[in-house]
Each structure stands twice: as structure tokens, then as C-alpha cells.
Amino acid sequence: MDPCQAALSIVNALEEAGFQAYLVGGCVRDRLLGREPEDYDVCTDARPEQIQTLFPRTIATGIRHGTVTVIAGGHPVEVTTFRVEGAYRDGRRPSHVRFVRRVEEDLARRDFTINAMAVDRRGRLIDPFGGQGDLKRRVIRTVGAADDRFREDALRMVRAIRLAAQLEFTLHPETEEAIRRMAPDLARLSVERVVQELEKIWKTRRSSKAIASLFRLGMMDHLPPFRRWELPSSACLSPLTVLDEAPSRRMRWALLLHLCGQKPEEAARRLRELRLPRRDVEEIGRLYRSAASWPPILTEEEGKRRIFRDGIRFCREALELSQRLGAIDAEERLGQSEALNRWSDEMPIRRMGELAVNGKDLIDATGRPSGPWVGHTLERLADAVILGRLANDHQQLIEEGVRIGRDTTADPGDDD
Known part of the structure; x- marks a missing residue:
């Protein structure tokens, strides 16, 4: 069973138990683009405790916010109850969630139109915010007012940039203008969340596009930890295409x-x-x-x-x-x-372990106690071997090592 079949088996089981269930979010977007999704998510009107009862293998990954991970065919699939969210007081998480009965209400809380689509097991698409049209236009646009979405979670601004690079889309003018206006809110983000997005940017074909946007829209001046660095102006940047490939x-x-x-x-x-x-x-x-x-x-x-x-x-x-x-x-x-x-x-050798003598050999041959001189002598012997001045021969190296040891003044730490 592949990940898609695993997710669909969960959708089928939920529907057969009398619940609504849909594939949702990025997996729907990627399938419409003809891409293989990295993972699959499911949304449903079943409550978390009902999901746990229905499936034998579950993990309560985010049960307070309605998310249960179901293991199906060896694949983890996040299953989330339809919900609407309260105010985002910390700029990241809602103060509370309220479970609802309609998938359209759940989709309304999502970040971008292309991520706010759902599909049932028969292939029927639920697209209340025009995500499919934005896919065709290759544009990143927020669900509803961009200011509201970015005020809820400032990281969405960075995600917009990353998605544009990942999918080779452009930002909707209203979305881009909101990012320029709200960039100071990025200062509230944790370094760890910023780095997670940058790691995803590194996996795109056009990393330069994303980094250029971060500078062009004034985001780098506010993103931790970059906001504490002395950054060049975007006009003074070296060509960013060096990042690509x-x-x-x-x-x-x-x-x-x-x-x-x-x-x-x-x-x-x-x-x-x-x-x-x-x-x-x-x-x-x-x-x-x-x-x-x-x-x-x-x-x-x-x-x-x-x-x-x-x-x-x-x-x-x-x-x-x-x-x-x-x-x-x-x-x-x-x-x-x-x-x-x-x-x-x-x-003849490419690492110290291939040298035909070791520290014990030198100590035994010289009668000197262990000390820094051993490493120093091995380095000199290895250097002579790699440059062709000595053969990697045990006896020759011992003789040269004894000579080096005899000519080297005893290290102060030899007797320690």
C-alpha cells in the first residue's frame, strides 16, 4: 500500500462509518499539478476520540487542536477534525479551536487558496476560494485578507516565498504588498521556524528566487537572526543565482x-x-x-x-x-x-589510518613515553609519504620516526 492508498483507505473507512472525509491541503494541490505529494492529510467531521476508536493504530499528535495521526499500511496520515480557530494571541497558535460540521468552514482557516482545497474519494473537488484557478494562473494568494492571515502567523509570509520558489509561481500583488507592509511582524518568529523554511528552500530548483524575494520585500531586515546582522542592501547583493544547483x-x-x-x-x-x-x-x-x-x-x-x-x-x-x-x-x-x-x-595514502605505522609502534621503537611528539611525528611521516619522499613501508617509517624522535626536543608534557 502506497501513501496515497493509505490515505484513501482512511477516507473510505470514515465515510463507511457515517462521517464526511476528504483528502485536503498540499496533497490535493500537488495531485492537481501532476506532482507526487510528499505526504497526505485527511480532514473529517469525526471528532478525535471517534477517530481513535475507529482505527487500531493512532497517535494523539495534536489532539487538543483536533489532529490524530493514523497509521495505515505502515504510513502515518494526519487526520484533523473540521475546525475554526480563535484569535492567534502568540502569532502562531490559535487560543482555541471549535469543531464544525462543514468542510468549507475548515478550508476558510487555511493559508493560501492553493492549499484550501479538498477532494472526496470519488474525486469531487471542494474549492470555495478559487485555488484551482490560482494553480492555473500559477499565483500564490491568501485565503481572504492577507493581513489577517499573516497576523495569525507571520511565518506564512516566509511560506509564501518558499511555495513560490518550490512551485515556480508568483505572488499575487495583494499578497506581496501585504508582505511588504507586515514584514516587521517577522521579528516575532523563532529562529528554529525560520530555519525550517530555509531548509525547504534549499530543496527547490530556484533557491535564488526565494532568497531574492526575502531581500527585495524587506523580510531579511526583520527575520531572526538575520535582523541582528549587518546585511547588504538588495542593490549591493552578489548574483544570487550562485545558489541554484x-x-x-x-x-x-x-x-x-x-x-x-x-x-x-x-x-x-x-x-x-x-x-x-x-x-x-x-x-x-x-x-x-x-x-x-x-x-x-x-x-x-x-x-x-x-x-x-x-x-x-x-x-x-x-x-x-x-x-x-x-x-x-x-x-x-x-x-x-x-x-x-x-x-x-x-x-599512496589518503588518511592517517592507512599509514604503515601507528603511535604505539613509535613509542615501542623509541622507548619514549607517550606525548604530543607522537602525533607530530606521525604527521611528518604521513606528509613525507603523500609527497612521495618516503615509501609507505613499516621499517622505513620506523627508522625515520626514530630519527625525528631523536632530533625532537622532549615535549614538556612527556613525563606527565
Whole structure:
């Protein structure tokens, strides 16, 4: 059973039990566009407790607001009771919900017309706000007054931008004007919710369109944490098309830092402000710093050392990012890419674990206690091997390691 069949089986079961039930929201939109939906949602007039009774496997994911997740055919499907909502006092969640009997009332609370459609198991479309027409016109328009929808949840402004990029639509003039007018409300958003939308923007083919809109409509000046940064004006921005077709998510984050005028040495601090995972902070920051300092002329020694330190895949990514940052041109990148591949193939080892000696071997051979000298010696031996000055031979490396150890002044911490 695929996700669509799972959702339809839930609709069928609800109808057979005497309830109304529809596929609703993004899955209806995507099916009308001929796209495969990422997930399916169902709305119904059945109350949450009735849904839980009807289906054997459920999760009370948002039962206070009428949502129960039903597991059907191994797929989770959110099933929500028709509802209308009270005031959004915190700019995100309604103060209360009231369950209703008509699907049209439920659709009226949704964000955009293209998301405010429902379809029953017979394929009958419920479209009270002209969503199908907006799909044909390829336009993003709010359900009802844009000010009201954005006042309820300011994140809807960012979603409008993301949907326009994702679907390659344009904003309705009234929706766009409301975003310009209400952009200061974005300051109320949490960093985590903003980042979730940016992560979705990175998955679109036209990320540049979305980021350009965030700047053009004055949204970046109010979005946390960007509003605390010194941002360039939209007129001073580098070409945003560098974001499009960037081969990795971490490259897009690095490019965004660059477009926001943030220096490589500031990357870690800015990434922490974005509340990205620690690993992302380290990897994206390292990628940005490496690309920004990439030399226009890469010597064989430097290239092999970079490959050994960072790995060939990282080096290729840093090289491409360097071109996108404008540090090198396309011809330089092509030549260096060919050289990196050739040098990688020539190298007898590409990581420290492949070296024919280890720290214990050196300690046993020299009789010295463990200390920082061990790592220093292994680094020198590995460097000699990757540059072809020593063979990756255990005996040769031991002899050279003993010599290095003998010539090296004992570290102060050796006796600790």
C-alpha cells in the first residue's frame, strides 16, 4: 500500500462509518499539478476520540487542536477534525479551536487558496476560494485578507516565498504588498521556524528566487537572526543565482553567509545563531573558510596536503564553492579539479589510518613515553609519504620516526 492508498483507505473507512472525509491541503494541490505529494492529510467531521476508536493504530499528535495521526499500511496520515480557530494571541497558535460540521468552514482557516482545497474519494473537488484557478494562473494568494492571515502567523509570509520558489509561481500583488507592509511582524518568529523554511528552500530548483524575494520585500531586515546582522542592501547583493544547483545543502548555507556579507571567520558564530546542529556549524564553517582561502594557483604539495587533511570529496566541494564565491574563475576551477583527481590517484595514502605505522609502534621503537611528539611525528611521516619522499613501508617509517624522535626536543608534557 502506497501513501496515497493509505490515505484513501482512511477516507473510505470514515465515510463507511457515517462521517464526511476528504483528502485536503498540499496533497490535493500537488495531485492537481501532476506532482507526487510528499505526504497526505485527511480532514473529517469525526471528532478525535471517534477517530481513535475507529482505527487500531493512532497517535494523539495534536489532539487538543483536533489532529490524530493514523497509521495505515505502515504510513502515518494526519487526520484533523473540521475546525475554526480563535484569535492567534502568540502569532502562531490559535487560543482555541471549535469543531464544525462543514468542510468549507475548515478550508476558510487555511493559508493560501492553493492549499484550501479538498477532494472526496470519488474525486469531487471542494474549492470555495478559487485555488484551482490560482494553480492555473500559477499565483500564490491568501485565503481572504492577507493581513489577517499573516497576523495569525507571520511565518506564512516566509511560506509564501518558499511555495513560490518550490512551485515556480508568483505572488499575487495583494499578497506581496501585504508582505511588504507586515514584514516587521517577522521579528516575532523563532529562529528554529525560520530555519525550517530555509531548509525547504534549499530543496527547490530556484533557491535564488526565494532568497531574492526575502531581500527585495524587506523580510531579511526583520527575520531572526538575520535582523541582528549587518546585511547588504538588495542593490549591493552578489548574483544570487550562485545558489541554484549548488550540489549540497551545506554549500547553500555557506553561500547564504557570503551573500549576507558575513566573513569566513564569523561563520561559526553566525551558524550557531541559526541554531544549526554542532556538526553543521563545524562542517559548513570549515567549507566556507576553505573555499574563501582557496588559492588561484594550487601547487601539487598544497593540493595533496588538502586532500589528505580534508578528503577529495570535500576538496572538490570547496573548489566549486570557491568559484561560486568569485575567488577563482571557471577555467581555474576546471584545471584544479583535474589536478586534484590526478593527485588523489597518485597518493599512496589518503588518511592517517592507512599509514604503515601507528603511535604505539613509535613509542615501542623509541622507548619514549607517550606525548604530543607522537602525533607530530606521525604527521611528518604521513606528509613525507603523500609527497612521495618516503615509501609507505613499516621499517622505513620506523627508522625515520626514530630519527625525528631523536632530533625532537622532549615535549614538556612527556613525563606527565
